[in-house]
Amino acid sequence: MWRMTVSVERETLLLRGTLDMCVLALLARRPTHAYGVVQRLQDHGFAQTGYGTIYPLVSRLRRQGLLQQSTEPGDGGPSRHVLALSDDGRATLEEWTREFHEMTRRVTLLLEEA
Amino acid sequence: MTGEERLSEFVDRVEECWVRLGMEATVRRRLVVDLETDLLGAHAAGATVDELVRTNVVTFAVELAEANGVELRGSRQERPTTQGVVETTILGGLAGAILSWFAILTGPIGNVLYDHYETVGAGIALVLTGAVVLASMGAAVRWRFRYVRGSTRLAVTTAALALAGGAVGLVLAVGYAHRTDFSDDIGTIFVETTLVAAFCGLAIVAGQKALGARAGSRP
Numbered sequence: 001m002w003r004m005t006v007s008v009e010r011e012t013l014l015l016r017g018t019l020d021m022c023v024l025a026l027l028a029r030r031p032t033h034a035y036g037v038v039q040r041l042q043d044h045g046f047a048q049t050g051y052g053t054i055y056p057l058v059s060r061l062r063r064q065g066l067l068q069q070s071t072e073p074g075d076g077g078p079s080r081h082v083l084a085l086s087d088d089g090r091a092t093l094e095e096w097t098r099e100f101h102e103m104t105r106r107v108t109l110l111l112e113e114a
Numbered sequence: 115m116t117g118e119e120r121l122s123e124f125v126d127r128v129e130e131c132w133v134r135l136g137m138e139a140t141v142r143r144r145l146v147v148d149l150e151t152d153l154l155g156a157h158a159a160g161a162t163v164d165e166l167v168r169t170n171v172v173t174f175a176v177e178l179a180e181a182n183g184v185e186l187r188g189s190r191q192e193r194p195t196t197q198g199v200v201e202t203t204i205l206g207g208l209a210g211a212i213l214s215w216f217a218i219l220t221g222p223i224g225n226v227l228y229d230h231y232e233t234v235g236a237g238i239a240l241v242l243t244g245a246v247v248l249a250s251m252g253a254a255v256r257w258r259f260r261y262v263r264g265s266t267r268l269a270v271t272t273a274a275l276a277l278a279g280g281a282v283g284l285v286l287a288v289g290y291a292h293r294t295d296f297s298d299d300i301g302t303i304f305v306e307t308t309l310v311a312a313f314c315g316l317a318i319v320a321g322q323k324a325l326g327a328r329a330g331s332r333p
Contacts, residue, residue: 035156035166051156052169055149060181077158081151 024093031084034058066092117163121153124167131175136187176261194259196322200315203272206254210247218242248273279317283310
């Protein structure tokens with residue numbers, strides 16, 4: 001039980017630094033609404049990532065100009081805010097991806113040598 | 115209550131937090147409309163209400179406000195340092211001890227216990243006092259760090275560590291009391307109380323360090 005809690009905390013810590021990049025990557029492939037982001041993250045195995053985490057995150061990315069939001073009419077239901085990557089978002093995603101690969105390369109090297 | 119009503123209730127609770135934290139009305143209305151639209155849209159897209167509202171409302175409200183670049187009055191997004199936790203625990207414990215002193219040991223509860231249970235009453239009173247002190251410690255930590263994600267777990271962990279340390283301190287205090295022939299001299303009582311409090315503090319410091327090290331969150 002204790003080990004499981006620590007393991008979840010560890011995963012949360014690791015995810016914290018990369019979640020915004022993952023969200024940008026998902027939205028680069030296909031625009032969707034905030035709940036769509038949650039679903040797609042869960043499809044990729046990030047089961048612990050809920051709406052309460054993603055909603056403020058996409059709001060921040062939108063404010064930073066990395067995401068654009070448009071309103072689409074719902075199919076007979078309420079209208080929806082659809083999120084897509086802006087040009088700045090695309091450039092930022094490329095930069096973050098490069099940095100991430102460089103970081104993981106260094107960490108992998110360190111772990112292999114240790 | 116329908117799904118829409120539950121979502122609406124959630125939005126109301128988030129808005130209440132924003133009001134309490136002094137968010138400007140125009141900004142608040144805009145964020146409320148956005149949140150309501152997004153929640154209803156997500157619900158229509160197949161999200162269950164539980165999935166959407168399963169979060170700490172206060173933390174969510176603060177994070178969402180900050181994500182939108184809104185400064186909130188007094189949200190105190192301070193990280194819980196070991197020193198901060200220990201200070202808060204001591205203050206919470208003191209408040210609980212004073213409360214217990216009046217309500218349990220010297221107040222009406224104490225009178226009932228002593229009248230009906232005689233010698234066992236003293237034991238019950240002490241256990242009740244310990245429970246109140248522990249609960250006050252947890253409540254103080256939970257309140258001080260209420261805007262930080264995981265504050266409930268931090269409060270429970272701190273109270274559990276204090277309980278463990280307090281138990282060790284209590285054993286030593288009883289040993290000391292035995293050596294002094296259970297003296298009710300103020301100096302002896304001070305030493306016994308200090309022993310229990312010191313071990314509570316030590317357990318919290320050691321526990322926080324161990325937890326921090328295990329989670330890899332310390333620099």
